[in-house]
Amino acid sequence: MNGNILKSLIISAIIAVSALFSFESDAGETPTIQLPQSTTLFSIISPPDSIEGYNRVMFEFNDFVMVWVFRPLENGFSFIIPKTGREHIDMVVVNLEFFIRGISCLLEGEFKGAWVETQRFFINLTLGVVGVFDVAKDWFGLQAYDEDFGQAFASWGIGPGNYFVIPILGPSTVRDAVGEIFFIAFHPITWIPVPGLGAFVFINRMSLRVKSYMSLRDPAFDKYTSLKNLWYLQRKIKIDNLDRPPCE
Amino acid sequence: MRMNSSQSSPHAPFTIRIAALALAAALTTTALPTINAESKPLTLKMVRMNGYRSQDSIRDSLRYALCQVHDHDLSFWAREYPINGSFFDRASINEAQIQKKHPPLHYKIWMQTAKAPLVIILPGMGGHYQGAGLNALAQTYFDSGHSVLLVSSSMNWEFYVAACTSKVPGYPPLDAKDIRYALRKIITKIKNEHPGEIISTHLVGLSLGAVHTLFIAKLESESNKKIGFKSYLAIHPPIDIINALTTLDDFFAKWRKWPKKKVSLNIEKAAAVYLALTKKGLPSNKKVNVDKNAAEVLIATSYRYALRELLLAIKKDGNDMGLIKTPYGFKKNDLYRELDAFSFQDYAEKFLKKSIEAKLGKSLSMKELAENGSLHSISPFLAKAENVKVINSMNDFLVPRKKLKWFAKTFGDRALFFEYGGHLGELYTKQAKKAIVEYLTTIEKVK
Numbered sequence: 001m002n003g004n005i006l007k008s009l010i011i012s013a014i015i016a017v018s019a020l021f022s023f024e025s026d027a028g029e030t031p032t033i034q035l036p037q038s039t040t041l042f043s044i045i046s047p048p049d050s051i052e053g054y055n056r057v058m059f060e061f062n063d064f065v066m067v068w069v070f071r072p073l074e075n076g077f078s079f080i081i082p083k084t085g086r087e088h089i090d091m092v093v094v095n096l097e098f099f100i101r102g103i104s105c106l107l108e109g110e111f112k113g114a115w116v117e118t119q120r121f122f123i124n125l126t127l128g129v130v131g132v133f134d135v136a137k138d139w140f141g142l143q144a145y146d147e148d149f150g151q152a153f154a155s156w157g158i159g160p161g162n163y164f165v166i167p168i169l170g171p172s173t174v175r176d177a178v179g180e181i182f183f184i185a186f187h188p189i190t191w192i193p194v195p196g197l198g199a200f201v202f203i204n205r206m207s208l209r210v211k212s213y214m215s216l217r218d219p220a221f222d223k224y225t226s227l228k229n230l231w232y233l234q235r236k237i238k239i240d241n242l243d244r245p246p247c248e
Numbered sequence: 249m250r251m252n253s254s255q256s257s258p259h260a261p262f263t264i265r266i267a268a269l270a271l272a273a274a275l276t277t278t279a280l281p282t283i284n285a286e287s288k289p290l291t292l293k294m295v296r297m298n299g300y301r302s303q304d305s306i307r308d309s310l311r312y313a314l315c316q317v318h319d320h321d322l323s324f325w326a327r328e329y330p331i332n333g334s335f336f337d338r339a340s341i342n343e344a345q346i347q348k349k350h351p352p353l354h355y356k357i358w359m360q361t362a363k364a365p366l367v368i369i370l371p372g373m374g375g376h377y378q379g380a381g382l383n384a385l386a387q388t389y390f391d392s393g394h395s396v397l398l399v400s401s402s403m404n405w406e407f408y409v410a411a412c413t414s415k416v417p418g419y420p421p422l423d424a425k426d427i428r429y430a431l432r433k434i435i436t437k438i439k440n441e442h443p444g445e446i447i448s449t450h451l452v453g454l455s456l457g458a459v460h461t462l463f464i465a466k467l468e469s470e471s472n473k474k475i476g477f478k479s480y481l482a483i484h485p486p487i488d489i490i491n492a493l494t495t496l497d498d499f500f501a502k503w504r505k506w507p508k509k510k511v512s513l514n515i516e517k518a519a520a521v522y523l524a525l526t527k528k529g530l531p532s533n534k535k536v537n538v539d540k541n542a543a544e545v546l547i548a549t550s551y552r553y554a555l556r557e558l559l560l561a562i563k564k565d566g567n568d569m570g571l572i573k574t575p576y577g578f579k580k581n582d583l584y585r586e587l588d589a590f591s592f593q594d595y596a597e598k599f600l601k602k603s604i605e606a607k608l609g610k611s612l613s614m615k616e617l618a619e620n621g622s623l624h625s626i627s628p629f630l631a632k633a634e635n636v637k638v639i640n641s642m643n644d645f646l647v648p649r650k651k652l653k654w655f656a657k658t659f660g661d662r663a664l665f666f667e668y669g670g671h672l673g674e675l676y677t678k679q680a681k682k683a684i685v686e687y688l689t690t691i692e693k694v695k
Binding site: 041215242 | 376
């Protein structure tokens with residue numbers, strides 16, 4: 001497929017999904033002291049899941065891929081490239097993603113974040129040997145602003161929408177799934193015409209995540225619900241920027 | 249509470265002054281507070297926690313998050329080794345068939361390369377053998393030369409489906425029998441696989457697992473067919489587990505007093521702090537920066553989550569005695585809505601009581617159920633059991649301060665108290681690790 005056609009398709013998809021997307025601002029909600037007795041804490045801290053049937057089927061598929069494709073791949077990968085090597089390869093990609101984080105910061109009105117991300121990119125590109133080392137953090141104390149398009153949309157007051165499991169990519173919400181489309185469209189690897197590069201980058205990243213996935217998956221009886229709630233909690237922590245200063 | 253103190257006169261002979269100084273230094277690590285129990289004062293053996301910035305029992309308890317497996321002392325090559333680089337992954341996860349027609353029970357084991365004592369660790373309520381804190385404790389023992397075995401809690405779904413003989417778990421005298429039966433099978437399997445490699449077996453329990461440890465000690469003392477545990481260590485056992493769990497209901501209910509818009513945010517804030525503790529640790533001079541009420545709700549939520557999973561497993565096995573109306577199916581949102589309404593109090597009164605009455609063939613009041621399931625019911629045995637030791641903190645929210653005297657009275661010198669830590673929140677400290685390991689190594693040497 002011609003690269004330009006692919007790009008046009010991605011941009012068309014972005015526009016189409018954006019048009020379908022429902023804005024759910026909760027800015028006007030009045031806080032109430034008492035909630036109905038039937039309301040449970042879990043129902044408040046869990047995402048709305050009206051397409052549970054689809055999501056469970058897709059979760060089973062993704063889980064199968066994770067356990068039977070990515071886990072063996074990770075085992076094989078470990079013999080070829082040790083974990084530290086794979087981490088540094090991923091750091092190069094993370095450095096290239098500064099563009100996405102920077103734009104997301106701008107969309108959120110976090111100009112300082114955009115500036116820090118730009119500094120980080122150039123420092124790591126040069127002193128950090130194309131991003132293999134995060135010297136911006138280690139030497140200059142510049143922490144990454146881990147922002148993305150989903151977080152930018154949330155900062156505009158767009159609600160998460162329904163919980164939505166994306167094939168292969170995993171848990172998301174409707175809002176964040178749209179953010180993912182932007183992520184892929186703006187990702188530098190999408191625009192580098194090297195066959196298989198995107199697949200290598202993706203598999204490398206998944207190989208670094210598979211162990212933590214298994215450690216969260218194995219203890220759960222209902223793995224779907226457990227991972228859904230955990231993912232959603234972590235996502236909300238990120239959106240509310242609560243993952244920054246940990247202690248007094 | 250009165251603390252012992254030591255003073256030396258400036259005119260005392262040099263040797264006396266040296267002795268007094270040594271005593272004063274010793275007292276910075278071990279102080280002996282006394283509490284009034286009935287007629288005569290009882291002495292608690294307390295370990296001072298210098299450098300521990302205690303806040304309260306709740307926020308101290310959150311420091312359990314700091315119990316994490318660490319691999320930083322591994323060499324670069326060991327860390328990069330493709331298989332089993334991390335301590336967490338270096339164990340074998342095996343299975344044993346405990347009950348016929350049930351799925352096998354999984355367990356995690358780290359074997360020393362040479363002959364070594366085996367330490368079995370039982371987790372707290374609903375705990376899984378892959379739990380981070382449990383694995384960190386396993387590392388503490390492994391690093392001190394023990395082989396270590398982990399199994400899931402009897403109130404975890406995995407143990408329930410594999411090894412529980414009651415319709416519902418949660419009654420320590422019966423759960424202890426199931427755990428002991430399962431451990432016997434697992435130990436036999438391990439001894440067959442590693443002949444002559446285990447020189448002795450020790451049982452250690454955390455929280456509810458500590459209660460089980462003490463009940464198993466009692467069962468062993470009465471049995472003709474012993475597993476042969478050399479020692480027992482109960483870390484933070486609640487005296488009365490059923491009432492302790494209702495304390496968690498009180499914590500959990502606090503979210504209802506929050507404004508609607510704050511509910512989610514408060515939980516997120518507390519969870520964010522907890523996650524940060526697990527990933528980044530906490531400098532010794534820092535406090536856990538979280539609202540106390542939010543921390544209470546977060547702690548209770550994690551236990552309620554375990555209860556929810558257990559109820560789901562009970563429903564799936566058809567052992568809910570008709571108390572859960574929504575059918576078990578592929579989609580579970582409606583079922584969860586019903587399960588979420590059950591508190592620990594409901595679980596004890598509706599599920600546990602009914603199940604125990606059916607198993608024992610007699611009716612029991614809630615008071616009897618709680619009393620028979622509490623440590624009070626085995627206190628005469630515990631008072632005499634020389635190879636049983638208890639570790640607790642002075643501010644465990646599951647053991648009210650006035651009940652600490654029960655430990656002092658029952659265990660005497662065999663009860664050790666940490667000055668702070670809430671519920672399990674001191675276990676990451678060097679002092680606690682040292683005390684936990686020292687007990688077993690002392691027993692090994694004495695015997």
